[in-house]
Amino acid sequence: MLRKTKSTSTTLYTFFKPSSPKQTKTDVNEKNLLINETNDSENYSLISDKICDPCDPANALPKYQLEKKERIMKGPFCPILEVYPRSKFGNTLRSFNKSWYLSFDWLEYSPKLDRAFCFPCRMFVTSSGLNAGYTDLAFTQVGFKNWNNATSKFKMHQNTKNHSHNVKAHSDFLNGKSINIVLDDCKTLLISQKEKQRQNNRSIMRRLIDVTLCLAKSGKPFRGHHENMSSVSKGLFLDFIDVLKKYDNVLENHLEKGALNAKYLSNRIQNDLLTCINNVMKRTIQSKIKNRTVSIMADETSDVGHHEQMSVIIRYFDEEKCQPIEYFIGLQRLLSVTSEAIFNSLSIQISNLNIEWKSVIAVCFDGASAMSGKFNGVQAKVKELNPNISYVHCYGHCLNLVLVDCLGSKNRVIFDFFGCVQLIYSFIEGSPSRHAVLERIVQETNIKLKTLKSLSTTRWACRSESVSAIENNYLILFDFICINAKRLFTYSNNDIT
Numbered sequence: 001m002l003r004k005t006k007s008t009s010t011t012l013y014t015f016f017k018p019s020s021p022k023q024t025k026t027d028v029n030e031k032n033l034l035i036n037e038t039n040d041s042e043n044y045s046l047i048s049d050k051i052c053d054p055c056d057p058a059n060a061l062p063k064y065q066l067e068k069k070e071r072i073m074k075g076p077f078c079p080i081l082e083v084y085p086r087s088k089f090g091n092t093l094r095s096f097n098k099s100w101y102l103s104f105d106w107l108e109y110s111p112k113l114d115r116a117f118c119f120p121c122r123m124f125v126t127s128s129g130l131n132a133g134y135t136d137l138a139f140t141q142v143g144f145k146n147w148n149n150a151t152s153k154f155k156m157h158q159n160t161k162n163h164s165h166n167v168k169a170h171s172d173f174l175n176g177k178s179i180n181i182v183l184d185d186c187k188t189l190l191i192s193q194k195e196k197q198r199q200n201n202r203s204i205m206r207r208l209i210d211v212t213l214c215l216a217k218s219g220k221p222f223r224g225h226h227e228n229m230s231s232v233s234k235g236l237f238l239d240f241i242d243v244l245k246k247y248d249n250v251l252e253n254h255l256e257k258g259a260l261n262a263k264y265l266s267n268r269i270q271n272d273l274l275t276c277i278n279n280v281m282k283r284t285i286q287s288k289i290k291n292r293t294v295s296i297m298a299d300e301t302s303d304v305g306h307h308e309q310m311s312v313i314i315r316y317f318d319e320e321k322c323q324p325i326e327y328f329i330g331l332q333r334l335l336s337v338t339s340e341a342i343f344n345s346l347s348i349q350i351s352n353l354n355i356e357w358k359s360v361i362a363v364c365f366d367g368a369s370a371m372s373g374k375f376n377g378v379q380a381k382v383k384e385l386n387p388n389i390s391y392v393h394c395y396g397h398c399l400n401l402v403l404v405d406c407l408g409s410k411n412r413v414i415f416d417f418f419g420c421v422q423l424i425y426s427f428i429e430g431s432p433s434r435h436a437v438l439e440r441i442v443q444e445t446n447i448k449l450k451t452l453k454s455l456s457t458t459r460w461a462c463r464s465e466s467v468s469a470i471e472n473n474y475l476i477l478f479d480f481i482c483i484n485a486k487r488l489f490t491y492s493n494n495d496i497t
């Protein structure tokens with residue numbers, strides 16, 4: 001350890017401007033801390049403008065946080081003087097020793113007061129938490145000047161719990177981040193947590209939307225009779241979710257740990273999802289047909305609920321794909337089937353897609369007078385708004401009319417043929433036991449059976465499927481008829497005997 005240097009008082013007096021020493025309030029209070037202090041120290045009046053550094057521990061701590069922070073960043077005030085003022089302890093003159101800076105990195109010295117302080121304790125003594133409580137005033141406010149037992153006193157202070165806490169606070173301050181960065185970090189953390197939650201919510205909604213799309217595309221019913229989760233007939237939507245939950249952690253966590261009032265499985269949510277999907281599809285169609293000329297196909301019929309429904313299809317030509325594209329717009333319930341009501345409903349449907357009648361080049365309806373009437377039909381009403389619109393009598397309806405008129409009733413052979421086709425269907429499918437015989441023959445012959453179909457009463461073109469089924473199953477049907485004929489013959493003979 002370095003010892004104090006040889007006194008050169010003459011040099012000091014010429015270097016520092018002498019001034020009268022000040023007796024401060026703290027000096028009075030610390031009498032018990034300073035032992036054997038003599039007037040000798042007053043001979044060393046080191047207070048001068050040159051050594052009155054703002055960082056001197058004798059000065060009050062900065063009032064504002066920013067200034068205090070700057071002060072802390074500068075570290076302990078450790079002035080290196082050629083000679084430190086000496087004080088008499090017993091018969092010996094002693095002074096502060098600059099080598100103590102090396103042994104105690106927290107130590108600082110005030111030339112103004114000729115006293116030592118503890119930098120961390122002075123800076124963080126007012127902190128709350130661990131640092132609250134007892135503080136060693138000798139090293140924080142008054143200053144330490146007992147140079148006689150300095151080293152042992154320093155060690156004692158260094159080992160105090162309070163000092164350790166203050167050193168820790170100082171270390172945390174130096175290693176920590178500025179308040180702005182800390183706030184930014186908190187904000188970033190908050191945003192990342194929100195983003196994580198948002199992504200999770202989106203994952204859940206994607207699954208619900210996919211289930212909705214799957215059922216909607218195939219026209220399956222969503223709801224069941226009893227929709228509580230323990231029911232066996234809660235509907236396809238909830239059944240799908242139940243199955244997915246077994247294999248998907250995201251959905252499982254959502255349903256098991258999520259809020260009970262935010263599971264997004266209710267029938268209202270199902271309808272909302274369908275509405276949202278419909279809106280997205282509508283916007284997509286709107287963008288596709290924007291600034292294009294289109295044609296409109298519409299037809300109405302009654303559903304199983306005895307509601308009159310009108311279906312509307314938009315058709316346009318895609319130049320990139322070089323082919324006509326058709327979009328089914330939707331079903332619109334009609335409360336009246338007059339041409340006026342149908343026209344109004346049609347106008348609403350196309351206006352929802354931002355289509356104006358002036359951009360329509362053709363309409364396609366069936367031959368019903370309400371639709372195709374030249375004077376009062378829907379055809380006439382659309383031509384009032386745009387005379388360039390062409391009316392096309394639906395080719396499908398035309399074909400059906402041609403077949404009915406040409407073959408249905410006027411040609412006896414064809415009439416009998418279709419009568420026979422329908423008779424075969426009714427004979428086999430009208431009886432479960434006869435259908436069972438047909439299945440047995442299929443198993444024995446190992447021939448693939450094509451399902452028999454009844455004749456369509458409205459669409460003649462659809463009758464081809466009935467005829468096709470008879471043609472494909474001809475061998476099976478022949479065996480079937482032979483077996484049934486033998487049975488009938490046996491039954492008749494037994495009945496006679």
Ligand SMILES: [Zn+2]
Pocket residue numbers: 106118119120121122139157162163166
């Ligand atoms: Zn300390």
